[in-house]
Amino acid sequence: MRLLIMGPPGVGKGTQAVGIAAHYGIPAISTGDIFRANVKNRTPLGQEVSRIMAEGGYVPDEITNQIVADRLKESDAARGWLLDGYPRTAGQVTALDEVLDQSAQPIDAVISLVADTEILVDRLLKRAELEGRADDNADTIRNRMAIYNEATDPLLATYRDRGLLVEVDGIGSIDEVAARITAALDARR
Numbered sequence: 001m002r003l004l005i006m007g008p009p010g011v012g013k014g015t016q017a018v019g020i021a022a023h024y025g026i027p028a029i030s031t032g033d034i035f036r037a038n039v040k041n042r043t044p045l046g047q048e049v050s051r052i053m054a055e056g057g058y059v060p061d062e063i064t065n066q067i068v069a070d071r072l073k074e075s076d077a078a079r080g081w082l083l084d085g086y087p088r089t090a091g092q093v094t095a096l097d098e099v100l101d102q103s104a105q106p107i108d109a110v111i112s113l114v115a116d117t118e119i120l121v122d123r124l125l126k127r128a129e130l131e132g133r134a135d136d137n138a139d140t141i142r143n144r145m146a147i148y149n150e151a152t153d154p155l156l157a158t159y160r161d162r163g164l165l166v167e168v169d170g171i172g173s174i175d176e177v178a179a180r181i182t183a184a185l186d187a188r189r
C-alpha cells in the first residue's frame with residue numbers, strides 16, 4: 001500500500017497516519033516529525049527550518065522534496081508507506097510524481113480527512129495547551145489555516161481528477177475515524 005493522508009491543520013492526520021500505517025504494516029512518514037526531530041536535535045536542517053515552523057509557514061520545496069526522496073529510498077519503504085503531511089504544494093506533487101515514476105511505484109489512494117475549520121481551530125488551541133508546541137498559538141494557527149487553504153487544499157482536486165481521493169469525515173473518536181478510513185480503503189481494493 002502506498003498512501004497519502006491530507007487534510008487541514010488539526011484534523012488528526014498524524015494520529016490517524018500512525019494507526020492506519022500499523023494496520024497495513026507500512027511505515028508512516030511524517031515530514032513534520034522529521035523536521036521537529038531535526039529542530040530538537042539542533043541539526044543544521046533544524047536550524048534552517050525552526051523559524052519557518054514556529055511561524056506556521058512552509059519549509060521550501062527543495063528541502064522538503066529531498067528529505068522525502070531520501071526517506072523513500074530506505075529499505076522499510078520498499079513494501080509501501082503512508083506519507084503524512086506531504087505533498088503540501090503543487091511543486092511537491094510534481095516532485096513526488098517524478099520520484100514515484102522513476103521507481104514505478106504508483107500511489108494507491110489519497111485519504112482526505114474533512115472537517116469544519118472552526119472545530120479545528122478549537123482543537124489546535126487545546127492541543128497547544130497540552131503539548132506546548134511552538135507552532136500552536138492563535139496567530140500561527142490562523143496563518144497555518146490560511147496557507148493550507150491557499151497552497152494545499154487545491155491539490156485535493158488533482159488527486160480527485162486522478163481517481164485517487166478517498167474523502168473521510170474527520171470528526172469523531174480516533175477509533176471511529178480509523179474505522180471509516182480502513183473501510184473506505186478496503187472498499188477500493
Ligand code: AMP
Nearest residue numbers: 031032035053057058059064085086088
Ligand atoms: P505537521 O506536523 O505536518 O503539521 O508539520 C509541521 C510543520 O512542518 C508545518 O507547519 C511546516 O512548517 C513544516 N512542514 C511539514 N511538512 C511540510 C511540507 N510537506 N512542506 C512544507 N513544510 C512542511
